[in-house]
Amino acid sequence: MPAIPTDVPADVPAETGVTTGSLARRLGVSPTTLRSWDRRYGLGPAARTEGRHRRWTPDDVAMVLEMCRLTAAGIPPGEAARAAKSLTPQDSAHPPAPAAVDDGSGSPYASRSGSGLPLGNVRQECKGLARAAVRLDAAAVQEQLMSAVRTHGLVVAWEEILAPALQAVGRKWQSAGERYVEVEHLLSWHISATIRHVYVRAAADRTSASSAPVILACAPGEQHTLPLEALNAALAERGAVTLMLGGAVPAEALLAAVQRVGPSAVVLWSQSSSTAAMELVQHVSATRWGVSGARTRSKVLLTGPGWGRASRPDLLRPHGLHEALVLLDAVECRDSRGA
Numbered sequence: 001m002p003a004i005p006t007d008v009p010a011d012v013p014a015e016t017g018v019t020t021g022s023l024a025r026r027l028g029v030s031p032t033t034l035r036s037w038d039r040r041y042g043l044g045p046a047a048r049t050e051g052r053h054r055r056w057t058p059d060d061v062a063m064v065l066e067m068c069r070l071t072a073a074g075i076p077p078g079e080a081a082r083a084a085k086s087l088t089p090q091d092s093a094h095p096p097a098p099a100a101v102d103d104g105s106g107s108p109y110a111s112r113s114g115s116g117l118p119l120g121n122v123r124q125e126c127k128g129l130a131r132a133a134v135r136l137d138a139a140a141v142q143e144q145l146m147s148a149v150r151t152h153g154l155v156v157a158w159e160e161i162l163a164p165a166l167q168a169v170g171r172k173w174q175s176a177g178e179r180y181v182e183v184e185h186l187l188s189w190h191i192s193a194t195i196r197h198v199y200v201r202a203a204a205d206r207t208s209a210s211s212a213p214v215i216l217a218c219a220p221g222e223q224h225t226l227p228l229e230a231l232n233a234a235l236a237e238r239g240a241v242t243l244m245l246g247g248a249v250p251a252e253a254l255l256a257a258v259q260r261v262g263p264s265a266v267v268l269w270s271q272s273s274s275t276a277a278m279e280l281v282q283h284v285s286a287t288r289w290g291v292s293g294a295r296t297r298s299k300v301l302l303t304g305p306g307w308g309r310a311s312r313p314d315l316l317r318p319h320g321l322h323e324a325l326v327l328l329d330a331v332e333c334r335d336s337r338g339a
Contacts, residue, residue: 017045017055027068029135034064041081043067072132072140075124119168125151126161130168133187134180141187145194154198154237158230158321162191166226188226195229202236211332212264215298217245217254219268219306222275227304231267231324238325240332251280255287258298262289265299265316265331267324270306285314299331 024031038044045060056064063084070080119130125148132140148157169184214235216228225247232244243261245254258266266284270276281300288295301316303324318324 017057017060019055023056023061023064027064027135029068033135037064037067037077037081041078041085043081043084068135068137068140072128072135072137072144075128119164122164123160126164129161129165129187133165133169133183136182136186138186138190141190142194145190149194149198154195154230154234155321155325158195158234162230163227166191191226192229195226195233199229199233199236202233206236206239206241211241212262213241213243214265214267214328215243215245215254215257215261215263216267217249217257217269218247219249219270219275219277219280220251221248222270222272222304222306223247224269224271224304227321228267228269230321231303234321234325235328238329240328251277251283254280255283258284258287259289262296263298265301265328267301267303267328269304270302271304272306273308274306276306276308281315285312301327 018026020031020034024034034043043063045056066084067077067080070083071077075083119126125144129141129144129148132144145157145162148161151157152161166184166187169180169187172180172183216232218225218228228244228246232242235242243257243263245257254266257263268281268284281302285297285300288297299316300314301318301324303318307317316327318327
């Protein structure tokens with residue numbers, strides 16, 4: 001799906017304009033969305049041909065482009081529509097940056113998403129990201145992601161913008177059958193690309209470290225890697241050494257990696273109870289490594305909802321990215337004192 005263009009297409013006839021279907025294809029939105037904007041906010045063509053067929057002139061197209069730009073930035077549809085309708089031809093060449101939304105509470109959060117996704121009480125940036133994803137606007141999705149990480153840092157961006165948007169898309173997909181699968185795939189791919197960009201940049205700046213690495217792996221059969229990718233990048237930003245093994249790591253491979261590299265901690269992710277392999281956890285927790293006479297074991301962190309309420313004194317159970325980082329910092333401090 002092509003990204004929403006920033007300029008009015010050159011081939012829009014000034015006299016006759018283009019049809020709703022043609023404009024929808026160019027913008028990457030559905031014709032139903034355009035008709036809904038017309039009905040709800042008056043964002044329709046200024047003139048109609050005989051038979052009431054809609055024909056969008058260049059000025060009409062510029063107005064809808066501004067609507068798309070503002071909603072992708074997290075502006076509520078009603079407010080975005082008022083701003084788009086006031087756009088002049090001169091403004092369309094240099095649209096202003098969207099202002100922060102003030103709902104009167106002073107909070108950066110709002111409950112209405114305008115995207116059709118069950119977002120709940122989230123940041124405005126999360127709403128904008130969700131709208132761009134639903135429109136399959138890849139350029140806007142990537143722009144929103146980079147802006148969120150740049151403005152808030154990876155940890156806050158993940159916990160308050162990226163993860164809520166992903167979870168909302170997942171819930172919508174589960175309740176709507178096969179619909180929204182393409183939205184989830186688009187959003188997941190761009191989130192992964194953004195997180196890996198953070199990791200590569202941080203790893204390139206990292207100085208050599210003498211501390212033991214942290215192994216990150218999904219349980220056997222588990223393919224949801226994004227939470228671990230976020231943790232991996234956040235650890236790299238802190239200068240930690242990591243070994244990211246990715247999704248669906250076989251039990252034998254994980255145990256072999258633990259014995260070979262002697263990690264300070266092993267982080268295991270399970271999204272569902274079907275992949276929560278507690279027998280593997282027990283093996284990892286019991287695995288000793290190191291030289292004879294000074295053998296030790298790695299701390300094990302169980303992350304993800306699949307583990308349920310699994311708890312043992314020798315297992316760490318963080319809830320969220322920030323808490324995982326705090327626990328891993330504690331593990332590193334413990335190892336430094338024991339060195």
